[in-house]
Amino acid sequence: MDNEPIVFQMKIAKSKPHSYRPAAKGVTKRCPFCDVAGLTDIYEQQGEMIWLHNKFPTLRDTLQTVLIETSDHEGDIANYSVAANRKLMRFALTCFEKVNKSGHFVSVVWYKNFGPNSGGSLVHPHMQIVGFEKVNAYKYLHPNNFEGKTLFKTTEVEVNIAEYPVQGYTELNINLLDKRGLSLWADWIRSGARYMLNVMFNGRCDSYNLFFYPRQDGGICAKYISRFAAPPYFVGYKLSQVNDEVTLMQEAHRFRQFFADGSKLE
Template sequence: MEQEKYLVFLNHINRDKPNDFRKINVKECPFCNREKLVNIIDKSGPFILLKNKYPTLEDTYQLVLIETYTCDTDMGEYDVEYMDKLIRFGVKHWLKLEEDNTYKSVIFYKNHGPHSGGSLKHPHMQIVGLKNIDYKLNVKDEYFEGIEIYKSENCLVNLSNKPINGFTEFNIIINDDLYALNELSYNIRKVVHYVLNNYFVKCDSFNIFFYHWKQRIICKITPRFTTSPLLLGYGIKQVSSIEHDIADKLRTMYFQ
């Protein structure tokens, strides 16, 4: 069995990193001020992919995907065409970096809100090449199984009944031929809007995690709150007693 590996967090770099939520080192939004951006890799309309100015993870290649021109919106408010173009742009660069043998694996994810682990409000995503860690060693098929909410010929949406970290995790699954990328983006938008506006408790934060797993592209959307002490201290995961109600509400509001 391969020994567990840890990423090293570089505190000396993090000291200078701006943080909107903690009001640290923030005079103006660095992503709104586009003329000062450097190390740009690609642009497409409002979308910019660039090297992360604060690469806080050792032995990684960190990229930031800026989603919008301004701070005052969120993914649940994007129109269908905008969302489709964003996800295509991000997935293209994620899968392209996966082809580089420099990295054992490449992760693609999004933080949104004060409880998500993010530091800037401006909508953005991140792509990180991991030189020494293969995230797929920590993945199991059961993490992407659950209560069916929506199913078409090319796309499945469900609520995990064996989540990675507990409570609510929504999965959106397509094949990696990318034929259904428009359905993936459309359904991500629906679930994000539900989480921020119609979840059973008030929620201002979420994470999105992408997986390239067994010829599938999988997107996991997780509402975020204070992490359970049972998970932190004992690795004990929990699921909600109203998971079927959560699935039914999402299905009724967004998929009928």
């Protein structure tokens, strides 16, 4: 049975900076991503976007990298301009593809944490691209995890509310089917962050994960998962839960209208 866990190296984790925990007495918190002059092991830089080696590789048998999105410590996809977010998605996709096509890894993942309940450690906006030398990170996923109630579709981009979520209950799938639609894909991703933080759950959601999955047809799925306490069925049995059909259809309609309105939070 292929259920070997990835190994978390606690000794390295103890020295990691953490924005969400209170600082020790007499210690002033400093954000390492704000100190651009002090950054090392940089792979690529494009304006304020910097892709570099992770100084705290907490996972054994991996290459862990970080992509700093902006110099704005309080930035996020939800408040980037349309142009800035399009540049970010294009740059991040290029970095991901370089690792993924290197041939050095069994699998490569690309994701973003946002908010105190996301599992992240630093507030400063960043993504992570991680190459696994021995583990297939996608072994528990299925193609239908990226399918659902379609609310928008062209030959280049398809957007849906997941009917077969990875965790549940409501997940937004934003599928890039053809790279010619990358700008439109980025715009839907931007609206997804705004929708999740301000409309879904009536604004009670302050955290999310954004995962990027290579699709079997050569495309890529950007999946938003809202973060609260994980359901016990998922924690104990890896059983995801999904909202009923009426609720999914209502959510699909609301998200489609939100995007069509040009995002009411401009």
